[in-house]
Amino acid sequence: MNDLLGSDISCETSIEASGISKVYWDGSRRLDVLTDVSFSVRPGEAVAIVGPSGSGKTTLLNILSGLDEPSAGQVRIGGVGIHGLGEDAKAAFRNENIGFVFQFYHLLAEFTALENVMLPVLIRNHAAPDGAARRRAETLLSRVGLAERAVHFPGELSGGEQQRVAIARALVNGPKILFCDEPTGNLDPRMADEIVGIIRDFFYEDGRCAVIVTHDEKIAGMADRVLRMEELNRG
Ligand SMILES: Nc1ncnc2c1ncn2[C@@H]1O[C@H](COP(=O)(O)OP(=O)(O)O)[C@@H](O)[C@H]1O
Ligand SMILES: [Mg+2]
Incomplete structure (x- = not known):
């Protein structure tokens, strides 16, 4: 596992999804959400994924980032087959390399905005964050316009403000890949x-890449490539 920590994952292909399928069962009813989805993302590339509600965008992102298991297929990130890793190794790999902004934020209610942003640093260091980590979290919070709200709890923030905290949290460890x-x-x-x-700004840094599910024309417009679920999904 330690071999993966701090390993340089940059290589020719940052993300390679091959033959990803996801099947859900509702009793005896089979739901094929993803069928044989394959694509890759190069270092430094920003890819937008668009598609109607219910087309499997969140499911795909969760599988790409190692949060969820595919029914078939594999995902390689910087050459590492993430679904073949044990739970601890996968968690460490994600913490080190991946930032994830959830559709519904998933902030921890009992922690302040600043603490939520610092949490990934805490997990990474197995210790209290140092002054540098705190300053980085504060800088990110001001970048997202929330310097004044650092000591507020998620329940005291609007949906948009919680979303901005979630974005700061996703960037605090300087991930190589942002979902x-x-x-x-x-x-x-x-x-x-x-x-x-x-x-x-995140893309300008060497070799970083991002996969963004969006309905926002501006975001899709700034991406290097737009992938459509209707085309990715061969079901
Ligand atoms: N855990 C689950 N169990 C059963 N069905 C699910 C589950 N998660 C998602 N689905 C179904 O999979 C489909 C795709 O969902 P989702 O990936 O959230 O789509 P999108 O993000 O494009 O709106 C939907 O029909 C949804 O109801
Ligand atoms: Mg979704």
């Missing part, structure tokens, strides 16, 4: 522009 599930879905147009700027 975002409709990151501007709950933001007003001005704040959505801010967030697009922050996400775009």
Whole structure:
């Protein structure tokens, strides 16, 4: 497992999804959400995934990032087959390399905005975050316009504000890959522009890449490539 920690995952292909399928069973009723989905993302590339509600976008993102298991197929990130890793190794790999912005934020209610942002650092260091980690979290919170809300709890924040905290949290460990599930879905147009700027800045750093599920024309427009679920999914 330690071989994976701190390993340089940059290589020719950052993300390679091959033959991904996902089947759900509702009693005896079979639901084929994803069928034989294959594509790859190169280092430094931003890919937008678009598709109607219920077409499997969240399911695909969860599988790509190792949060969920495919029924068939495999995902390689920087050459590492993430679904072949044990749970601890996978968690460490995700913490080290992947930032994820959930559609519904998933902030921890009993922690302040700043603590939520610092949490991935805490997990990574197995210790209290140092001053540098705290400053990085504070800087990210101000980037998303929430410097004044650092000590507030998620329950005291609007949906859009929680979304911005979630974006800061996804970036705090400097991930090589960023997955975002409709990151501007709950933001007003001005704040959505801010967030697009922050996400775009992320791409400028060497070899980083992003996969963004979105309905937002601006985000899709800034991506290097737009993939459509209707075309990806061979079901
Ligand atoms: N855990 C689950 N069990 C059964 N069906 C599910 C589950 N998760 C998602 N689905 C179904 O899979 C389909 C795709 O869902 P989802 O990936 O959330 O789509 P999208 O993000 O494109 O709206 C939907 O029909 C949804 O109801
Ligand atoms: Mg979704």
